[in-house]
Amino acid sequence: MDTKCLTDEYILHTYGRFPVTLVKGKGSIAFDENNKRYIDLTSGIGVNAFGFCDETFINAVTQQAKKIQHTSNLFYTEPAAYLSKLLSEKSGMSKVFFSNSGAEANECAIKAARRFSLQKNGKGFHNIITLKNSFHGRTITTLAATGQESFHEDFFPFTDGFLYADTHNTESIKTLVKNNKCAAIMIEIIQGEGGVMPLSDELIETIKELSTSFDIPLIIDEVQTGNGRTGKYFSYMHYNLNPDIVTTAKGLGGGLPIGATLFSKRFEHALISGTHGSTFGGNPIVCAGAATIAERIDDAMLSDITAKGEYISSAIKNFSKVKSVSGKGLMLGIEIEGEAKSSVSRCIENGVLVLTAKNKIRLLPAFCISYKEIDEALSILKACI
Ligand SMILES: Cc1ncc(COP(=O)(O)O)c(C=O)c1O
Known part of the structure; x- marks a missing residue:
């Protein structure tokens, strides 16, 4: 049995999981079992502060x-x-x-x-x-x-x-x-x-x-x-x-x-x-x-988090179908026209991991995410909303 079948068979069904098995990662990039690449804007719901497999x-x-x-x-x-x-x-x-x-x-x-x-x-x-x-x-x-x-x-x-x-x-x-x-x-x-x-x-x-x-x-x-x-x-x-x-x-x-x-x-x-x-x-x-x-997490890191958060939120505010962006730093909620869940599924299918919070798309990227990764993720997010 593969991982999904084993999980469904033996782990209690308390989570609505996406059909993705993540097997490895580095920084803000994760790979699934078929070696498909994802940009991670979730950090495991705000846990992997410095991304996957951070050397320090x-x-x-x-x-x-x-x-x-x-x-x-x-x-x-x-x-x-x-x-x-x-x-x-x-x-x-x-x-x-x-x-x-x-x-x-x-x-x-x-x-x-x-x-x-x-x-x-x-x-x-x-x-x-x-x-x-x-x-x-x-x-x-x-x-x-x-x-x-x-x-x-x-x-x-x-x-x-x-x-x-x-x-x-x-x-x-x-x-x-x-x-x-x-x-x-x-x-x-x-x-x-x-x-x-x-x-x-x-x-x-x-x-x-x-x-x-x-x-x-x-x-x-x-x-x-x-x-x-x-x-x-x-x-x-x-x-x-x-x-x-x-x-x-x-x-x-x-x-x-x-x-x-x-x-x-x-x-x-x-x-x-x-x-x-x-x-x-x-x-x-x-x-x-x-x-x-x-x-x-010193002053320089905190300024970097603030700057990245402002960069992401000001880009998203200009996307069509976006009604508002809430939150601070790298904790952001995107209110869109229509329901968030289908946009989130589309993002994941297209290689960007995002979350929901109520009927918003929620972003909690790792602090180490690069501007290049942000730009790539934003263009996919824009297309998927
Ligand atoms: C504000 C807040 N408090 C408490 C919890 C519960 O934390 P845990 O799942 O680690 O028990 C969460 C989890 O999402 C949270 O966001």
Whole structure:
């Protein structure tokens, strides 16, 4: 049986896969089993920050695999220690907890916010306000945090205590904060799975004011937007925000699974010994790879990401059938006349890998994509829309 048949036979059918088996890649170019070439504008949904088979990442990961691959968190390991320092320097946050995915990073943030609130306010102040159209993960609790009914339908009952504020109306979150005992507000700055929808400046300002005046901790989910993706190390850095907890994953791992929950000084004791843990979290191989990603996201890299994003978006805005382009840096959503899915299939057939987000075409290219590759991909994208 070939790969597609084996997959269909033995792997649970939870994904709508494209009929392509990718077997190798370099930078932003991937090849399928028939050696057909694709320009990748997806980076594995924002994961392969420096593309396929990036030498720096491979060297760090293979060298670490030859030294020690895993120890448990009962012992100290150098890669996790080094990565924690790097993340703290990049963000100004005080401490990190390492896990294995975005959902786990968010679970950790939710636990920390609830424990912090219990100690500060006593019982009952456990509600977490999230936004409608958000996406925070697939576990029962992070699905409960996700403000989209379509994700909820089949899985009741959920973890209690999540309230959803409207993204288009600042009164909604004001009312929820005033009428409920809250442990935290949790937001994405750009709702990725929700259709690459940036929050309005007005909503961000309102959330900042509410968080300060009601002393409600702010959790920012940077799982998709973090690690340079939007042209700042974290997307909240485009605004004057000081979050209490930041979660991240995807691009930080560069292709290996990681989740990280960052805590401000005030929150560094929100979780203490015995209150949280992970078998694989902080794995030395994963952290050695992740350090090569975080190290390279400096000001020059961030400017490059911004410039490439602006180049792509200004080209696409002039395509016929394109209604609007949303997002920042190399996280872009294209609203087109008609439905996105058939354009995406045409792009893939014609050698360009793109994604959807709601009814938009979503682009999350690797940071190392060249302008030549961008131009080639754009001309195919233009023809396929
Ligand atoms: C904003 C956001 N939060 C959380 C998640 C869940 O991450 P994971 O699939 O690594 O659990 C995602 C995944 O797309 C995401 O975009």
